[in-house]
Amino acid sequence: MAVLGIPILEDLYPSTMDMWPLEAKEFNRNWQFYENLKQGRLTTTKCKGCGLVSYPPRVICPECYSEDLEYVDLPKKGKVIVFSEEVKGVPLGFQSPLIHAVIDLGVDPARRVLSRIVNCAAGTLKRGDEVQLAVFEVPALPIDKGKLGTVMSERVFFAFEPVKK
């Protein structure tokens, strides 16, 4: 695909323009978070040394600096505390309505998580509504493997969606 004004970038992937995380193991020590997402699990890391649960996940505990961490599940359902709805002027990469909510997942440190709300028509969400985890595919990450060529590494990301009543 041609890149307007920069023909040398045709068919090349600029990670500096990628809105999604570099989730692959080659580029991210928290790759397990995304692997868990693929299984429909929202997880984060807990320190086996001091017990601290951090969100987002870490590779080193910010409290005791232990490297001995494990993934634990966060609740997949939460309640909308407050939300905003953008209908016009939604930025590139997102569809209208672009809805953001502060969600209470009911456990620390996830009592006020900011997330996008998807699969929700404009004007239908209310404060206090129950929402659930929604995992979706995003474009695969093209990794240059030298002689092996470019390998496409599958990616997912998450948002929340209204629980059907």
Place this chain on the structure above:
Amino acid sequence: MARNAVILAGGQCKWGVREAHLVDLFQEAAKACFNDIPTLKPKDVDGLIVASSYAGRCSFQVNTAPVIAERVGVKPTSICTRCDTLCAGGSTGIILATGLVQAGAADIVMVAGGEKLYTPQKWEVFYSELASVDHDWDGVHGMGLPPPFFALTAQEHMMHYGSTKEQLAAVSVANYNYAATNPVAQMQKNLTLEEAMNAPVVVPPLTLYDCCPITDGAAVCIITTDEIARKFTDRPLVYIRGTAQVCLNSVSANFPGAHLADWMHTKMAGEKAYARAKVGPGDIKVAQTHDCFSISEVIEVEELGFCKKGEGGDFCGSKQIEIGGKVPVNTDGGLLACGHPFGATGIRQGIEVMKQLQGRARHQVKDADIALTHNLSGANAEHTILIYGREPVK
């Protein structure tokens, strides 16, 4: 014995949608700065701190400091570096310059901030804003552009403290009217409450005039010691009395307040800066606070102690932020009307309070002797405060 740091002079170029390159804007601002102090020459400057966060993304230029040094004709021998704290970059530069001149590691430091945000394709700067917050955890949710975050903030302020849309509009009206005669502001027009109340919706409850625009621009100031300053000027000296910069989180889920309208990190930064400056909120005669959105100014006047927590809406709605009010705020027009080229904003604020304390501001606050500037940056992740005064801390 530490030396006393002062802000000696400053200037900015015309801010707005500029047909110019990033380095052009810095040159224009440097000229405006030297015009403000004709006795000082570029060869007198021994340090340069550049504040620019988007140079890397929008101008394909990192390591910006040497590039700017060459273009503005300074040859630093004590420090030549760039700082990147987005919206607080200019204030960060002034804090760093203050420490260097107080310690004797530099004598005359130019702090230069600027951004070129309008690129040939309009989508690019909006898309690049995904980098302004924690990319993988907030940007990815479409939180790069700040209106949704501050819309949530405004809603929670209304829920918890009963502030109204009309009180938000009063902030926009005050700041636009301050800027109406400011020749370097992006928005130079008077605004009525009716216009502000009937403006197009951005993200409810925020409408057009509640949000600062995207801005190209640069600003430059000079930080030195009082003894050196005396060789160059007979104007009253403006001392940097105390500073603070507080960062408790980056990802929005770890926001430190009880809700998005509880800015305990702003309060913490204020208390620290007041203590260092040996003054209190009641001593502040004029302030430039970070009005990226009208709601921000409402919360800032509370957390900085100009009124009680929760009463910011009343404070702003009852003209306490205007000339003759309790604490005139954003007297040159603030971010809402001057515009907001991130790294330049803190310097613009420093220049305005310098002029206020020297008695030469466009909207002069009578007998101003102590002033405050404030920035927030990221997804409300960091707060930066400087307190300036006509006297050094004793």
